[in-house]
Structures are given as structure tokens and as C-alpha cells.
């Protein structure tokens with residue numbers, strides 16, 4: 001079939017998906033594919049979730065969109081719910097449309113408040129699709145934490161280290177992606193992150209936690225930064241909070257929200273604070289709480305990790321890294337990775353593949369039986385290369 005939709009440089013994986021349910025996508029022949037990538041980390045409660053669908057239907061029948069100068073009950077209720085799980089009582093919540101936008105708006109607010117110019121992030125983080133974030137040639141400082149590998153005491157990072165001394169004084173915000181590292185699941189040392197935060201804050205800069213992938217339960221806690229014992233000024237939330245619907249959030253802590261009252265920030269985008277997105281956010285939070293999906297992500301994440309570890313042979317599967325249901329597998333080389341990937345697709349399993357790695361980020365509803373099925377399929381695919 002000739003496709004006229006534009007695929008922006010990504011290879012088409014499976015043509016003509018016609019329906020979905022839970023962990024599965026189905027093609028027109030009725031073949032099911034277990035989606036271990038959650039539709040690029042979005043469908044955290046599974047595809048076609050009946051409770052979320054009902055919320056969408058009800059909300060569209062009352063108030064889907066009003067404009068950014070109108071308030072309503074669901075916006076307030078949803079904002080309170082997400083601020084509460086983030087522990088940001090008396091903070092503020094801005095509903096937006098994509099993870100990229102939540103990062104971009106947090107940056108704009110930080111720059112507006114601090115009058116500083118330079119954005120700081122770790123060299124391997126992914127922050128979004130906009131040129132303001134992808135083009136790091138001007139007004140960005142990328143801290144290469146690979147250099148910390150030479151440090152023998154990673155958990156006792158020293159403020160006098162040369163890597164830290166190079167951080168510019170005029171940083172407006174440090175955007176920290178807690179452990180995804182562009183999906184390759186690498187965890188910067190806690191003491192390094194605490195020291196970066198100290199330096200940035202001492203110079204008047206803000207801290208943004210990029211929770212677009214790590215947030216909403218994926219790592220076995222509500223937010224990935226909670227593994228780091230830090231308190232961000234802004235939290236950018238996306239992907240899983242909409243279960244496939246494009247809603248994202250910029251959360252603002254209380255002191256920063258007060259600063260924004262003193263120095264008002266202006267942002268015009270037609271779909272900010274849409275009631276439909278807010279209703280979905282509220283529904284997703286309720287669903288996660290009702291079904292204990294945070295602890296499910298922690299326990300089934302451990303199980304999946306352990307079973308994947310049993311496949312590590314250092315010949316084909318080199319390494320497994322993970323936290324909760326956010327896992328990366330390093331494979332010998334690109335060629336074998338692509339072959340195993342295609343074989344898994346044939347068997348009805350979708351994983352994320354990039355370079356010589358797989359990214360495994362299944363919906364938080366995954367069960368032990370489904371994990372076992374995938375492990376068996378991967379074991380068989382891997383054995384083709386012995």
C-alpha cells in the first residue's frame with residue numbers, strides 16, 4: 001500500500017493496525033502484537049481503556065474546550081489531584097499538549113524569573129522535538145557526566161570537581177531527566193545531581209524535572225526524581241498521563257508560583273488548560289490509585305528485570321538496565337538487534353529498538369503471564385544467533 005501520510009523519518013513498523021485492547025494492537029488479519037513500548041511510552045493503562053474512554057465520551061458531551069481565560073470544576077479537581085501526588089501543595093498546574101511543550105514552557109518560565117540565559121542539561125538527555133530544545137548550539141550547557149566514569153567514588157561527588165566547576169554562573173534552569181537518558185535507561189549518580197542542583201540554585205537558577213517518560217509510575221514511584229531525594233521547582237509531565245491522548249502538564253512549586261504572581265508570565269497557546277485533557281489526567285490518576293499500578297510497576301518491573309537478566313550471556317545480550325517498568329537491553333550489534341526485533345514482530349511482540357538496544361516500557365497493567373510470554377519469545381529469537 002502507498003502511504004501518503006508523512007512518517008517524519010521513522011520506519012513503518014506494522015501497516016494497518018485496526019484495533020487495540022490492553023497490551024495488544026491488532027492488524028487487519030486479526031494478528032495481535034503485545035505492545036511493550038506502550039505506543040512510545042504513552043498508553044500506561046493499556047490501549048482502549050474502557051474507563052478512560054468513558055471519561056472522554058462524557059467530557060466531550062459537556063465541555064471539551066473553552067479557551068485559556070475560563071475555569072471550570074474539572075480543571076481545578078484535576079490540578080489538585082496531580083499537585084497532591086507530586087507533593088506540591090499550594091503549587092500551580094498548567095495543562096498543555098505535549099511533553100516537548102511542558103519542557104519548553106518550564107524553560108520559558110525559568111528564564112523569565114531568573115533573567116539568566118543558559119539552559120543546563122546532561123549531555124545524553126532528550127527533552128523534546130522543538131528546535132528551541134533540539135538545537136543546543138546557543139545558550140545551552142551540556143554537562144557530560146560520562147566524565148564522572150573516571151571518578152572512583154560516584155556516590156561521593158565532590159563540589160570541587162573540575163566537571164562541576166565548568167558549570168556557567170548564569171544558568172536559568174537545570175533540566176534533569178531522571179534516568180531515561182534518551183530511553184537508554186542510565187542513572188546519573190545521586191550525589192552528582194545534588195551537587196549540580198546546589199550550584200545552580202546558589203546562582204539563582206531553577207530546577208526542572210523532566211518526567212515525560214519517567215513520571216506517572218513508570219519507575220515504580222509516581223515520579224523518577226523521587227529516587228533522587230530532590231525538590232524540583234518545575235515538573236514536566238507528559239506521555240503516560242494522557243494514556244494516548246495528547247495532554248501534558250507543567251507543575252510549579254509554591255515558592256516559584258508565588259514568584260510568578262509577583263512577575264506575571266504570559267503564554268498564549270489555544271489548547272492550554274483544556275477541560276478534556278484535564279478530565280483524562282484526573283481519570284488516569286484515579287485509575288492508577290484504584291488498581292495499585294505504582295506498586296505493580298515496582299514489583300513486575302523487578303520480575304521482568306530478573307527474567308531479562310537470565311538471558312544475559314555477554315555474547316548476544318550484553319546488559320540489562322532498568323528501574324520499575326523502564327528497561328533497556330543492550331545487544332551485540334545493530335544487525336543482530338534488528339534481526340531479533342523483526343523476529344519478535346513476527347512472533348507478535350513490539351519493543352522499542354534504537355541502535356544496538358531495545359527499550360522495554362510496557363503498560364503498567366502488565367501481568368506475570370504476559371511477562372513470561374515475552375521472555376520465552378525473546379529467548380527463542382535470541383537462540384537463532386547461537
Ligand SMILES: Cc1ncc(COP(=O)(O)O)c(C=O)c1O
Nearest residue numbers: 098099100126127128212213238
Ligand atoms: C524524556 C523525554 N522528554 C520529552 C519528550 C517529548 O515529549 P513529546 O514527544 O510528548 O513532545 C520525550 C519524548 O519522547 C521524552 O522521551
